[in-house]
Amino acid sequence: MTTTTTLDALGRLESEAVHIFREVAGEFDRPVILFSGGKDSTLLLHLAVKAFWPAPVPFPLLHVDTGHNFDEVIAFRDKVVAQHGLRLEVAKVQDYIDDGRLTERPDGTRNPLQTVPLLDAITGHKFDAVFGGGRRDEERARAKERIFSLRNSFGQWEPRRQRPELWNLYNGRHRPGEHVRVFPLSNWTELDVWHYIARENIELPDIYYAHRREVYLRDGMWLAEGPWGGPRENETMVEKTVRYRTVGDGSCTGAVESDAADIATVIAEVAASRLTERGATRADDRLSEAAMEDRKREGYF
Amino acid sequence: MSDLLRLATAGSVDDGKSTLVGRLLYDTKSVLADTLDAVHRASADRGLSTPDLSLLVDGLRSEREQGITIDVAYRYFATPKRSFVLADTPGHVQYTRNTVTGASTAQLGVLLVDARKGVIEQTRRHAAVLALLGVPRLVLAVNKIDLVDHDEATFSRIAKEFTAHATALGYPDDAVVTIPVSALAGDNVVERSERTPWYDGPTLLEHLETVPVDVDPHDAPFRFPVQYVIRPRTADYPDYRGYAGQVAAGTVRVGDEIAVLPDGLRSTVTGIDTADGPLDQAASGQSVTLLLAHDLDISRGDLIAGAAVPPRVTDEFDATVCWLSEKALTPGARVLVKHGTRTVQAIVTHLHTRFDEQKLGSTDAPDSLTLNEIGQVALRTAEPIPVDDYTKSRHMGSFLVIDAADGSTLAAGLVGAPLPELDGVESCTDGGDAAEPDSHALVSPGP
Numbered sequence: 001m002t003t004t005t006t007l008d009a010l011g012r013l014e015s016e017a018v019h020i021f022r023e024v025a026g027e028f029d030r031p032v033i034l035f036s037g038g039k040d041s042t043l044l045l046h047l048a049v050k051a052f053w054p055a056p057v058p059f060p061l062l063h064v065d066t067g068h069n070f071d072e073v074i075a076f077r078d079k080v081v082a083q084h085g086l087r088l089e090v091a092k093v094q095d096y097i098d099d100g101r102l103t104e105r106p107d108g109t110r111n112p113l114q115t116v117p118l119l120d121a122i123t124g125h126k127f128d129a130v131f132g133g134g135r136r137d138e139e140r141a142r143a144k145e146r147i148f149s150l151r152n153s154f155g156q157w158e159p160r161r162q163r164p165e166l167w168n169l170y171n172g173r174h175r176p177g178e179h180v181r182v183f184p185l186s187n188w189t190e191l192d193v194w195h196y197i198a199r200e201n202i203e204l205p206d207i208y209y210a211h212r213r214e215v216y217l218r219d220g221m222w223l224a225e226g227p228w229g230g231p232r233e234n235e236t237m238v239e240k241t242v243r244y245r246t247v248g249d250g251s252c253t254g255a256v257e258s259d260a261a262d263i264a265t266v267i268a269e270v271a272a273s274r275l276t277e278r279g280a281t282r283a284d285d286r287l288s289e290a291a292m293e294d295r296k297r298e299g300y301f
Numbered sequence: 302m303s304d305l306l307r308l309a310t311a312g313s314v315d316d317g318k319s320t321l322v323g324r325l326l327y328d329t330k331s332v333l334a335d336t337l338d339a340v341h342r343a344s345a346d347r348g349l350s351t352p353d354l355s356l357l358v359d360g361l362r363s364e365r366e367q368g369i370t371i372d373v374a375y376r377y378f379a380t381p382k383r384s385f386v387l388a389d390t391p392g393h394v395q396y397t398r399n400t401v402t403g404a405s406t407a408q409l410g411v412l413l414v415d416a417r418k419g420v421i422e423q424t425r426r427h428a429a430v431l432a433l434l435g436v437p438r439l440v441l442a443v444n445k446i447d448l449v450d451h452d453e454a455t456f457s458r459i460a461k462e463f464t465a466h467a468t469a470l471g472y473p474d475d476a477v478v479t480i481p482v483s484a485l486a487g488d489n490v491v492e493r494s495e496r497t498p499w500y501d502g503p504t505l506l507e508h509l510e511t512v513p514v515d516v517d518p519h520d521a522p523f524r525f526p527v528q529y530v531i532r533p534r535t536a537d538y539p540d541y542r543g544y545a546g547q548v549a550a551g552t553v554r555v556g557d558e559i560a561v562l563p564d565g566l567r568s569t570v571t572g573i574d575t576a577d578g579p580l581d582q583a584a585s586g587q588s589v590t591l592l593l594a595h596d597l598d599i600s601r602g603d604l605i606a607g608a609a610v611p612p613r614v615t616d617e618f619d620a621t622v623c624w625l626s627e628k629a630l631t632p633g634a635r636v637l638v639k640h641g642t643r644t645v646q647a648i649v650t651h652l653h654t655r656f657d658e659q660k661l662g663s664t665d666a667p668d669s670l671t672l673n674e675i676g677q678v679a680l681r682t683a684e685p686i687p688v689d690d691y692t693k694s695r696h697m698g699s700f701l702v703i704d705a706a707d708g709s710t711l712a713a714g715l716v717g718a719p720l721p722e723l724d725g726v727e728s729c730t731d732g733g734d735a736a737e738p739d740s741h742a743l744v745s746p747g748p
Contacts, residue, residue: 006516007586009305009384018588019547022528026601026642051588053576054541055533136375143374163710164373164402164625167699168547169639173708187386189377 010196014047017184019168020147021051024129024182025058027172031129031182032122035061035088037077038247039204040133040185043193046202047184048131049084059131060087064118066110067094068228068250076205089125091117108229109252119155122179129172131182137189147186153177190245194270198263210243210261221254245270306514309388309403309436311427312413317444321413321484321505322376322389323354328491329506331378354484373399382510397673398625400427401713404434405699408514411440411505412463416449416481419459425466429656432470433621433675433718435695437515439467439477442505446481446488446497453499456481478512480505517585517695523551523559523607524689524697526641527599531590543574543590544599549641549696550689551607553591554582558608561599562687567608568593585696602643604687612687612697619653621691621719622702622712623675630670630678636711638682640700646683647702653677677719691715 007015024031033048035041048057061081081088093113096102102113122130136143146162148170163171172180185193197204215222215238216231222242223230228251231237242255243266260266312318327337337352344352376387388403404410410431414424424441431439441463449455460479467477480489481497482505488494491506503511531543553559557570572592573580583589591605599605606612624630630649638647655667656675663677670676691698702712 006584012305012586015547015586015588019528022545022588023642026529050576051545052529052531053574053590054535054538055531056535137377140374143376164398164713166402166405166701166710166713167695168406169699169701171639171701171703171708171710173703175708187375187377189379191379 010192010199013188013192014050014196016168016187017047018051020170020182020184021048021131023170024131024172025052028129028180030125030127031059031131032062032089032125032127033057033059033131034133035063035077035081036247037063037073037080037205038133039193039197039208040135042080042202042204043197044131044133044184045080045084046200057084057086060089062089062091062118062121062125062127062130064114064121065090065092065094066114066249066251067092067097068110068226070205070207070224070244070247070250072207073205073247076203089121091121093117107251109249110228111249111252114249115155122155127179128174129180129182131184133185134183135185135188135190135193136183145183145186147183148172149181149183150174151179151181155179157181191267191270194263194267198267205247207244207247209263209266210241210258212239213242213255214239215242215255222257223254224250226250305384305386306409306509306512307386307388307407308409308411308509309390309400309407309431310411310413311390311400311403311431312444313415313421313423316413316415317355317484318413319355319389320353321411321442321444321482321490322387323356324484324487324490325387325506326376326378327354328487329378329380373402380506380510385509397426397430398623400430401434401623401625404431404436405695405713407431407434407436409438409440409509409512410436411442413442413444414459414463416443416445416455416459419455420462420466424463428463428467428470430623430675432467432472433623433715434713435691437476438512439472440505440508441477441479442482442484443479444482444484447483447486451481451488451494451496453497456497456500478502478508480508517550519552519584521551521585521694522610522612522689523553523557523605524549524612524694525553525591525605526643527601527603527605528642529601530599542596543572543592544605545588545590546605546642547588548583548585550585550694552582552584553607559593559605560608560611561597562604562606562611563614563685564603565614566595566597566599568595568597570594602641604641604643606687612689614685614687616682616685617650617679618688619677619679619717620700621675621677621715621717622670623715624670624672624712626704626709626711627672628704628711629672630676630711631668635705637703637705638680638686638700638714639703640686640688641697643686644703645686646705648681649678650681651679653679680714688716690717692718 033044035045052058093110096117097104102116134142136145144159146165174180213224215224216235218235240257241259243258243260244255246253258269260269310318340352340356343356374389376389378385388407390399390403412424412427414420443456443459463479464477480502481500482489484490488496489504491504493504525546525548527544528546531545533541553570555570555573559570560567570591571594573583574590632652634649636647638645652667654663654665654677655670656663689697698716700714701710702714704711
């Protein structure tokens with residue numbers, strides 16, 4: 001038995017996230033956790049497991065699948081879901097493209113296309129609280145985001161109409177058709193996430209660690225071959241030692257050259273990096289000065 | 302020393318608050334190259350010759366267009382000594398509610414004034430809001446010191462005036478620090494300035510790294526709002542029944558006698574569980590699961606408290622409310638009160654006073670409270686709730702006032718917290734307050 005009376009910074013972040021999960025479980029009818037198999041959603045699930053131990057996590061998972069996946073991540077996703085005995089719903093962008101409800105973009109990226117399947121899944125399953133792994137340190141529009149973020153029946157974020165968030169009293173009241181996005185990792189930074197993954201020994205898809213991979217250069221980013229239309233004729237494949245800082249839609253998620261093959265070297269690398277994780281590896285955030293804000297207004301996370 | 306400090310900024314429009322925050326991030330190397338490149342590009346697009354650091358923090362399209370901060374944002378930066386969570390709150394009068402938001406969790410408030418203008422009404426108002434919300438420590442950054450030729454006398458005059466104001470609000474001398482800075486040029490923010498040789502105090506960052514962090518005392522009476530009942534009903538845990546929550550105040554140990562409120566049932570703590578194994582004690586801030594000796598009917602909304610010093614259980618109490626909604630409050634209003642994990646119906650039966658922000662005094666029995674107004678009210682709740690005064694416990698004395706119809710948050714509520722009454726300023730006391738000495742009691746900042 002241990003005696004702990006003061007929490008360190010990671011302990012406080014963990015306690016806050018656990019508190020948020022329990023608040024949602026106590027006040028909402030149909031919450032769901034957005035889960036892609038990436039590091040933030042894996043961390044989210046780890047915290048949810050802790051919040052309800054020894055009972056199972058009382059929420060299903062939802063993956064909005066762009067169809068541009070890394071095989072390793074999907075395999076990891078399915079393994080983790082089975083391990084915890086959870087239910088996984090998958091909303092597929094490909095289905096929407098196939099039947100004409102969505103049109104492929106000329107640049108081939110499908111990240112912005114996730115919004116419609118996401119909102120349809122929320123409406124179809126009548127989810128009233130949707131957990132996301134978003135962090136305020138990711139991007140300056142996210143820095144304005146509340147932990148409990150009310151979305152209207154179109155899933156839209158209205159930054160000027162956000163509820164004040166006072167003390168640790170979260171107001172999750174909403175009307176039929178509205179839902180609340182919940183961000184338990186709001187106060188975590190990328191380094192906090194990695195330190196916690198190390199401390200808790202959390203398994204991640206192995207593409208987060210350095211490995212040899214065939215990649216090609218497009219717009220300054222190292223992309224892997226895949227169904228997203230690469231490489232093109234003028235793009236040549238080269239083998240490099242790389243790792244991923246984020247895993248998302250393969251068309252716009254780049255690898256970084258890295259020798260960091262274990263958690264300690266990854267932490268050292270992240271601490272020394274002069275690039276944000278999105279700036280380094282996410283093409284979609286480079287689209288405009290307000291790309292994230294605009295997508296959030298449409299219903300994206 | 303605590304490794305985390307939560308701070309909130311406050312200041313008037315154009316005092317350079319976003320620039321100061323940008324400078325803190327920039328000089329602590331918390332801004333990464335790609336973010337900085339974007340700021341350089343955006344500044345050049347606007348025809349500026351030097352990067353506009355406020356663009357680092359004004360994250361919304363309309364903020365950048367108008368050059369003002371509209372909404373509270375949270376920033377994260379760290380030095381080898383400490384991590385910081387900074388609530389960057391707007392100074393615009395119509396967004397005072399965001400100052401309340403930032404202040405509700407802050408352990409330190411950073412106020413800004415323009416050295417050319419000195420302490421203005423908005424400064425006093427923000428300091429009063431920070432005092433009311435129990436922010437334990439204040440820093441006054443006297444900004445744009447370069448525009449008054451780094452004049453010591455100007456700084457001293459402002460520092461003296463502000464310190465007197467803070468003292469009147471109840472701050473002890475050692476809780477208030479004033480620093481001459483230039484956010485634009487970087488003087489005394491992170492780097493010590495050679496242009497203020499007369500100043501021998503810390504830079505803003507040095508102060509933030511070393512200021513004591515006032516944490517909730519562990520010897521306060523134990524308070525634990527029950528969030529959720531954990532009942533696995535699995536083969537491994539067929540009879541497990543645990544009460545999950547976050548310790549709001551004090552410490553709990555295995556063997557402690559507890560009371561369950563509002564009903565007053567009693568039991569003993571037989572276990573403190575976490576996913577990482579059992580603990581023999583837990584203190585404020587920790588999320589745990591309590592096991593009790595008796596099989597009681599306890600659910601979300603109940604409060605588990607130390608049996609020796611329980612809170613008062615009442616359905617009528619006075620409170621200060623910071624009104625955050627465009628919808629005005631009038632006597633007789635029916636609202637919801639969210640306190641801890643319990644939400645109850647309530648009626649605001651009476652408006653006692655309104656804090657007159659212009660005169661920094663109180664006006665008796667106003668007809669209504671409107672957006673950004675602060676007043677003291679009487680509430681009656683449909684069922685009794687266990688409360689402590691806000692000045693004793695930020696967690697157990699705080700509540701939300703919610704609109705039952707549309708669910709919006711109408712107000713921040715502080716149980717029992719009296720309004721600030723300032724000595725030495727023109728005050729509109731209307732005579733009534735003088736009859737009741739207690740109404741002159743100053744808010745005592747801190748836990």
